[in-house]
Amino acid sequence: MRIKFWGVRGSVPSPLVSEDVQYKIKKILTRAIQKNVDSLEKIDGFLDSLSDFSYGTVGGNTSCIEVDADDKIFIFDMGSGLRNLGQHLQDTNNFKNQTFYIFLTHTHWDHISGFPFFYPAFFPQNKLILHSTIPDFKERLEIQQDSKFFPVSMDSMHSEKEFVKLEYSSSIKYNDAEVSNLRLHHPGGSFAYRLICKDKTFVYATDSEFRNLSDTFILNFSNFCHQADALVIDAQYTFEEAAQKEDWGHSSALAGINIAADAGVKRIFLFHHDPNRNDEDLNAVYKKAVNYHRMNYPQSDLEINLAREGMEIEI
Numbered sequence: 001m002r003i004k005f006w007g008v009r010g011s012v013p014s015p016l017v018s019e020d021v022q023y024k025i026k027k028i029l030t031r032a033i034q035k036n037v038d039s040l041e042k043i044d045g046f047l048d049s050l051s052d053f054s055y056g057t058v059g060g061n062t063s064c065i066e067v068d069a070d071d072k073i074f075i076f077d078m079g080s081g082l083r084n085l086g087q088h089l090q091d092t093n094n095f096k097n098q099t100f101y102i103f104l105t106h107t108h109w110d111h112i113s114g115f116p117f118f119y120p121a122f123f124p125q126n127k128l129i130l131h132s133t134i135p136d137f138k139e140r141l142e143i144q145q146d147s148k149f150f151p152v153s154m155d156s157m158h159s160e161k162e163f164v165k166l167e168y169s170s171s172i173k174y175n176d177a178e179v180s181n182l183r184l185h186h187p188g189g190s191f192a193y194r195l196i197c198k199d200k201t202f203v204y205a206t207d208s209e210f211r212n213l214s215d216t217f218i219l220n221f222s223n224f225c226h227q228a229d230a231l232v233i234d235a236q237y238t239f240e241e242a243a244q245k246e247d248w249g250h251s252s253a254l255a256g257i258n259i260a261a262d263a264g265v266k267r268i269f270l271f272h273h274d275p276n277r278n279d280e281d282l283n284a285v286y287k288k289a290v291n292y293h294r295m296n297y298p299q300s301d302l303e304i305n306l307a308r309e310g311m312e313i314e315i
Helices: 018-034 040-048 081-091 137-144 215-224 239-244 253-263 279-296
Strands: 002-007 064-069 072-076 099-103 127-132 160-165 171-174 177-183 191-197 200-205 230-234 267-271 303-306 312-314
Touching: 002 081, 018 279, 064 081, 064 191, 064 200, 072 177, 099 177, 127 137, 137 160, 177 215, 191 215, 200 215, 215 253, 230 253, 239 253, 253 267, 253 279, 267 279, 279 303
Parallel strands: 072 099, 099 127, 127 160, 200 230, 230 267, 267 303
Antiparallel strands: 002 064, 002 312, 064 072, 171 177, 177 191, 191 200
């Protein structure tokens, strides 16, 4: 099972600005001077030694994850990152005669705004099977592309589209791949998804609050994530912010680590990053999460990752 992150931000796209780029360049040049990088031959080795935060970026596109499993393309959420996925398929000449299995957590803007720009959706040779628990989610997507808001209607996207209404806590199978859903705690509702294919389990659980909720909710979610190979989880807030923003529908990395460690998850990916945090801020969040896990779960083998745009993993 291959997983690739095409959008990792929450709320609104937040690309790098000139100030961020200049700051990174200054830090890299300062370190290069310290390391005596004084020739062209030394540059590549020096750049390879830099962290992803220094010589790259977390990314600014909103929620979109591609999972290749059982020779199928599963897509979780259609935030602005979906545009880059479509562009990649076009660039690799892999955008026709495809079926895309798309699962929506909910229809807030940061989870659907990429759909009108998804290049493969304009070709009649392709099929999109869109899944959601929301009864009127087809109409919601159509409204997003109403002429008052967007110049291209959904009818102009000539791919075949099938809209599948999922029941709460249900499962759907496509050959060896099975996708289950679980309701989360988020204004307007949101749903986690668990994809099991053969002996691998991927869980996608963004846009949820894990604070002052019933023991039953936490237990059900923990069972949903039990021994998952990879868990992508909402970590938009710091611990302090989560305490101040009760019922805003987001959580912290620390809450996610508590659940993942107790559920025996193998790898956790902190996701849905706050648009106000730059790469250095997010690196600090990540380091704090690693230290918290080390101090509170010394026997745990949980691997902690900060989700980054372009990150690709195999499980």
